[in-house]
Amino acid sequence: MTSTGKTIPVLTIITIIVAIWYASVVWMNAPFEYDQAERAKVEQPAFSELISKTMAQERPVLPAPHQVAQELWKTTGAMIQKGRPFSKRSLIYHSWITLSATLLGFLIGTALGITLAVGIVHNRAMDKSVMPWVITSQTIPILAIAPMIIVVLNAMGISGLLPKALISTYLSFFPVVVGMVKGLRSPDAAQLDLMHTYSASRSQAFWKLRWPSSMPYLFTSLKIAVAISLVGAIVGELPTGAVAGLGARMLAGSYYGQTIQIWSALLMASALAAILVMIVSLAHTMVLRRMGQAT
Amino acid sequence: MNTVVSASSLTLTFETNDGPVHALSDVNLDVNQGDFVSFIGPSGCGKTTFLRAIADLEKPTGGTISVNGMTPEEARMKRAYGYVFQAASLLPWRTIEKNIAVPLEIMGYSAADQKTRIDRVLQLVDLTNFGKKYPWQLSGGMQQRASIARALAFDADLLLMDEPFGALDEIVRDHLNEQLLSLWDTTNKTICFVTHSIPEAVYLSTKIVVMSPRPGRVSDVIESTLPKERPLDIRETPEFLQIAARVRDGLRAGHSYDE
Numbered sequence: 003m004t005s006t007g008k009t010i011p012v013l014t015i016i017t018i019i020v021a022i023w024y025a026s027v028v029w030m031n032a033p034f035e036y037d038q039a040e041r042a043k044v045e046q047p048a049f050s051e052l053i054s055k056t057m058a059q060e061r062p063v064l065p066a067p068h069q070v071a072q073e074l075w076k077t078t079g080a081m082i083q084k085g086r087p088f089s090k091r092s093l094i095y096h097s098w099i100t101l102s103a104t105l106l107g108f109l110i111g112t113a114l115g116i117t118l119a120v121g122i123v124h125n126r127a128m129d130k131s132v133m134p135w136v137i138t139s140q141t142i143p144i145l146a147i148a149p150m151i152i153v154v155l156n157a158m159g160i161s162g163l164l165p166k167a168l169i170s171t172y173l174s175f176f177p178v179v180v181g182m183v184k185g186l187r188s189p190d191a192a193q194l195d196l197m198h199t200y201s202a203s204r205s206q207a208f209w210k211l212r213w214p215s216s217m218p219y220l221f222t223s224l225k226i227a228v229a230i231s232l233v234g235a236i237v238g239e240l241p242t243g244a245v246a247g248l249g250a251r252m253l254a255g256s257y258y259g260q261t262i263q264i265w266s267a268l269l270m271a272s273a274l275a276a277i278l279v280m281i282v283s284l285a286h287t288m289v290l291r292r293m294g295q296a297t
Numbered sequence: 298m299n300t301v302v303s304a305s306s307l308t309l310t311f312e313t314n315d316g317p318v319h320a321l322s323d324v325n326l327d328v329n330q331g332d333f334v335s336f337i338g339p340s341g342c343g344k345t346t347f348l349r350a351i352a353d354l355e356k357p358t359g360g361t362i363s364v365n366g367m368t369p370e371e372a373r374m375k376r377a378y379g380y381v382f383q384a385a386s387l388l389p390w391r392t393i394e395k396n397i398a399v400p401l402e403i404m405g406y407s408a409a410d411q412k413t414r415i416d417r418v419l420q421l422v423d424l425t426n427f428g429k430k431y432p433w434q435l436s437g438g439m440q441q442r443a444s445i446a447r448a449l450a451f452d453a454d455l456l457l458m459d460e461p462f463g464a465l466d467e468i469v470r471d472h473l474n475e476q477l478l479s480l481w482d483t484t485n486k487t488i489c490f491v492t493h494s495i496p497e498a499v500y501l502s503t504k505i506v507v508m509s510p511r512p513g514r515v516s517d518v519i520e521s522t523l524p525k526e527r528p529l530d531i532r533e534t535p536e537f538l539q540i541a542a543r544v545r546d547g548l549r550a551g552h553s554y555d556e
Contacts, residue, residue, distance in 0.1 A: 192386040195354055199380045200400045201373055210399060214390050293390035294431040 023067055024057075030064045031056035065262045073266040090246070093270055099247040101274060103163055103235035107170020108228050114171060115178025115223070122179070123186040123212070124204065133183075140176050144169065144234065149241035166247075170234035174227035181223030185216025217293065221286035228278045236271060248274075301365060301455055301487045302328035302351055308359035309346055309513075319512030320346040323360070326506060326515060328489060330454070333481055335498035336491045336506045337544060343513020344491045344506075348457050351489065352380050364455070376404060378455035379448025383463045385440035387432040387447075394419070394428035397447045404451055418446040421480055438469040442476070449484065456488045462497070471529060474500055478527060495548075499523075499541045500532055507547035517547035 035055050039046050047055060057066040065073075077093035088095045118136065121128040148169050155165040189211050197207040239249030248267045255264035309321040321343045328334050336344035349355040350362055353369035364372035372378065379400075387396045394415045401411045419425050422442040432440055441461055448456060462470045474497060481488055492498050498505050499521070507517040521540060523531060531537055 190384075190386070192382045192384055193388070196380065196382070196386055197403075198354060199352055199373065199378070200403045201376065202403045206403050210403065211388070214388070217390075294392065295390060 020067055023064075027062070027064050027066045028053055028056045031059055031062045034059065034063070061259045062261055065265050069262050070265045070269060073262045074269065077266065093248075093251070093266065096247050096251050096267070097270055097274060100232070100235045100239065100249065100271070103166035103238060103247070104170055104228075104231045104274075104278070106163060106167035107234055108174050108231040110167060111171040111174030111227055111231060112178050112224065115175040115227070116182055116220075118175070118179045119182030119186055120208075122183050124208075133179075136176060136179050139172070144173060144237055147172070148234075148237050152238065152241050166235050166238035169238035170231040173234040174231040177223040177226040177230075178220070181219040182216055185219025186212045188219065189215045214293065217289055218286075221282065221289070224282045225279050225286075228282050229275050232271065232275050232278065299330040300327050301330050301332070302326070302362070302489070304347075304350075304360065304362040306360035307347075307350065307357050307362050309343070309350060309355060310358045320355075321350070321357070322512035322514045324513070324515055326518070328487060328504075330487055331485060332504055333478075333488045333502050334490065334504045334506060335502040336489065336508060337493060337495065337498045338508035338513075338516075338548065339493065339510055341510040341513070342508040343510070344508050345459055346513065347508075348459055348489055348491055351455075352378060352457055376400075376451055377453055378457050379451070379453045381441075381445055381448050381456070381458040381461045383460040385432070385437075385444040387440055387443060389432055392429050392431055393424065393435070393443045393446075396432070396443060397428075397450050400447060400451055406451075414450050418449045421449060421484070422446040423476065436469075438465050438473060441465065441473065445477075445480075449480075449486075454486055456486045458488065458490045460491050460493070463492070470494075470497070475529060477501065482525065495541050495544050496532055499537060499544060500527065500529075505540070505544055507544055509548075509550075516550060517543070519543055519547070 032052060035047055035052055056062070057069070059065075062069070074093065077091065078087075081087050081089060081092040081094065086092065088098070118128075118132060122132055123129070151169055151172070152165045155161065155168070186208075193211055193215075194207070197211055202210070235247070236249035236252070239245075239247040240253055248271045251267035252264050255261065255267065304324050304326045307321055307324040307326075308319075311318040311320055324343075324347060326347075336347060338344050346355055350357050351364055351369060353373040362369060365375075365377050367375070367377075387393070388399065391399070397415045397418060398411050401414060406414065415428065416425075419428055422445055424439060424442055424446065427435060427439065427443075432443070435443065445458075445461065462473050465473065477488075478501060490498075490501060503521050505517075505519040505521065506515055507519065508514065509516045519540060523536060523540070
């Protein structure tokens with residue numbers, strides 16, 4: 003990876019996005035200013051005045067980037083400076099709530115996905131019967147099933163982290179199953195025949211051939227799985243009454259028209275997703291290097 | 298002389314959606330200990346299928362076949378043979394020596410024993426300094442030598458080779474043929490070798506089995522009269538050309554050009 007060759011294109015795109023964002027801020031928040039002026043029976047604001055006003059609204063339709071940045075700082079860095087990083091008003095606290103559910107759900111989903119894939123590859127009955135259900139599970143909208151999981155588990159006395167994690171699991175096991183079934187079946191016929199000529203047991207063939215062959219497939223799946231685990235955790239926070247977590251912040255923000263809060267939670271969530279995907283990519287590179295396939 | 302492989306009225310039919318395919322039909326053949334037997338014929342003549350039947354990779358549908366006096370399955374369980382495919386089929390995430398270690402690990406050899414065996418076979422195929430390399434760092438010919446080393450690493454007396462040099466260029470192939478002969482000489486193995494090159498078959502073999510397709514059957518078995526010591530230029534001698542001509546006649550007789 004050459005980071006130097008990427009910096010300029012990436013910065014260019016970010017600049018363009020920020021510019022479009024600011025333009026949209028003026029355009030989308032202007033009607034409110036005109037409306038205010040009309041009600042106060044004062045003259046319509048001049049354009050230069052309009053610009054500064056649209057970027058300083060308390061509840062803008064679209065908050066300006068610097069407003070979101072200020073809010074982000076106020077709820078993260080400033081909280082650390084005050085020595086209260088895990089206060090309920092801190093976005094770090096809410097991120098951690100969401101992240102813990104994401105990670106737990108991702109781990110369970112990965113384990114479940116790999117287990118199902120191993121079963122599907124090694125057992126004819128499972129091959130015929132499990133895969134259709136795996137696919138069916140993903141045709142149900144997660145927004146519909148998430149509240150039911152939360153309610154049912156609550157009735158069973160399970161609440162808190164696990165129900166949210168299970169919604170992450172529900173989403174993340176799918177790419178792992180699909181990727182690993184393909185990965186574990188990726189050795190070619192000659193390699194499988196060779197194992198047969200050595201009279202290798204199934205578990206020997208698995209650990210010496212199928213498992214290492216599946217690594218590239220596994221990591222590709224894990225990148226998708228970790229990102230949708232985060233989505234699952236956020237969705238899982240919505241029906242719990244918006245107590246804590248990034249999803250709760252978004253929901254609370256939408257109740258009270260706190261668009262700045264929604265956007266800062268949104269940016270935090272996407273930053274978290276990016277970091278998680280990067281960690282998985284890093285692990286992938288390290289595994290490839292250990293397998294002698296450094297690129 | 299001991300018979301290593303013995304097939305009598307061996308038949309193998311694949312059931313496909315387009316009806317049965319007769320891969321082998323009434324094949325009778327004995328391979329003796331220390332023989333170098335080549336199977337030659339056009340594609341579809343069953344030469345690979347016969348090799349796979351010896352290796353218990355295909356189940357015959359009729360007749361009998363024995364390997365070292367056992368069924369192919371028993372022989373496979375006793376690790377009676379090493380198999381070399383057309384593709385080297387090395388595991389890309391293992392170094393050459395680790396690749397050679399795969400069958401040894403599966404068969405439960407001790408670490409020390411593995412090491413001496415790996416060193417010995419790497420020397421046999423002339424790859425002594427390449428043990429720590431990964432497959433992609435080696436040429437195609439070297440990869441195939443490594444895969445032969447892997448098949449030699451455990452003590453199987455029978456080596457089954459399915460067009461091992463088919464994907465290599467002529468010069469590399471000549472070199473490997475020469476090496477294979479000296480290897481056969483030093484190790485005293487029995488080799489069954491599938492090829493579709495007439496010069497290769499005649500140069501290497503003590504016995505050439507000419508096969509013909511649809512259904513796959515043996516059309517001629519030629520005992521080579523060439524001496525065991527075979528420099529590459531033996532291929533220019535009248536004796537060599539005579540055997541080659543007989544192989545070519547056998548191939549022509551079994552092959553219908555009307556299709």
